[in-house]
Amino acid sequence: MQKSGSRRKGERLREAARKRWRKFNKATVRTLFYNRLARRVIGTITHFTETDAVALTFDDGPHPEYTPQLLDILERHQARVTFFPVGEFAQKYPELIRRAAESGHAIGNHSWNHAAFPFVTGREQRAQIRACAQTLAPYEHRPYGQRLFRPPYGYQNVFSRLNALWLGYQVVAWSVHAEDWFDRDAEWMTEQLLQKIQPGSIVLLHDGVFDGLQERFFDRGQTIQAVAMLLERLAGRFRFLTIPELLREGRPQRENWYIPLANDKVKRMRMTLNRMKRPEGEVRVYAK
Numbered sequence: 568m569q570k571s572g573s574r575r576k577g578e579r580l581r582e583a584a585r586k587r588w589r590k591f592n593k594a595t596v597r598t599l600f601y602n603r604l605a606r607r608v609i610g611t612i613t614h615f616t617e618t619d620a621v622a623l624t625f626d627d628g629p630h631p632e633y634t635p636q637l638l639d640i641l642e643r644h645q646a647r648v649t650f651f652p653v654g655e656f657a658q659k660y661p662e663l664i665r666r667a668a669e670s671g672h673a674i675g676n677h678s679w680n681h682a683a684f685p686f687v688t689g690r691e692q693r694a695q696i697r698a699c700a701q702t703l704a705p706y707e708h709r710p711y712g713q714r715l716f717r718p719p720y721g722y723q724n725v726f727s728r729l730n731a732l733w734l735g736y737q738v739v740a741w742s743v744h745a746e747d748w749f750d751r752d753a754e755w756m757t758e759q760l761l762q763k764i765q766p767g768s769i770v771l772l773h774d775g776v777f778d779g780l781q782e783r784f785f786d787r788g789q790t791i792q793a794v795a796m797l798l799e800r801l802a803g804r805f806r807f808l809t810i811p812e813l814l815r816e817g818r819p820q821r822e823n824w825y826i827p828l829a830n831d832k833v834k835r836m837r838m839t840l841n842r843m844k845r846p847e848g849e850v851r852v853y854a855k
Contacts, residue, residue, distance in 0.1 A: 610821025614742040615767035618817030620806040623648040629663035630775035633787040644798040646807035651677035654699030668706035673809035675715035681777040684727035711811030741771035753792035778843040
């Protein structure tokens with residue numbers, strides 16, 4: 568009798584364990600499904616698969632000194648890239664945007680004046696994108712037919728991502744960088760990129776710097792040299808194409824690329840933003 572009772576107790580425990588496992592599996596599958604669906608619908612493009620090409624991207628331009636130098640280097644190496652200019656600078660130097668577009672480079676949207684989207688209202692987020700788009704109107708999605716947006720600083724939350732989606736934009740981040748927003752040496756940056764670049768990489772670089780913690784960071788000379796060295800050393804190993812071209816020939820990989828809504832990290836981010844300097848114009852202060 569005692570053995571029979573113990574056997575029944577063991578069976579009950581096993582059945583309870585099986586029920587818990589089935590419930591866990593259902594919850595896990597449901598979570599994985601919704602995460603995968605979210606990545607497909609509102610995920611941010613970070614890199615590509617099924618391609619041997621690399622996408623170089625350049626933020627915060629155009630710059631009257633450095634962008635022409637960069638365009639000369641790209642033409643010499645027959646490399647096509649994607650520019651994410653700031654609307655305020657694009658309005659000031661439209662001839663550089665025109666030259667880039669006519670040279671076969673893609674032109675994306677990087678907001679009007681580099682606002683950190685998680686720290687401004689949804690109305691301002693949409694106004695920032697629209698104002699930049701209006702300035703870039705002749706070139707933004709031509710000849711590739713794609714509307715691309717990169718959030719300033721790479722900062723976005725779910726709400727700003729939905730605003731970009733509502734306005735018809737795909738959001739593009741990156742998989743490789745060399746901290747060129749600091750005053751890194753050209754050789755050091757080149758070595759970093761050579762170690763990290765793989766087929767399908769999206770590389771973040773800057774032909775301008777909208778704002779920075781130190782004035783010396785505004786000099787783009789080392790970045791321009793690094794691009795020239797990189798293209799020379801990778802000649803024959805990779806093709807360098809625009810993001811729209813890679814969207815046609817490769818498979819974009821998307822991630823849920825968001826910052827949390829509120830925690831100590833967000834507070835530190837706001838404090839850092841409020842310490843920024845600009846080469847020209849007023850510095851924005853983000854209220855608590």
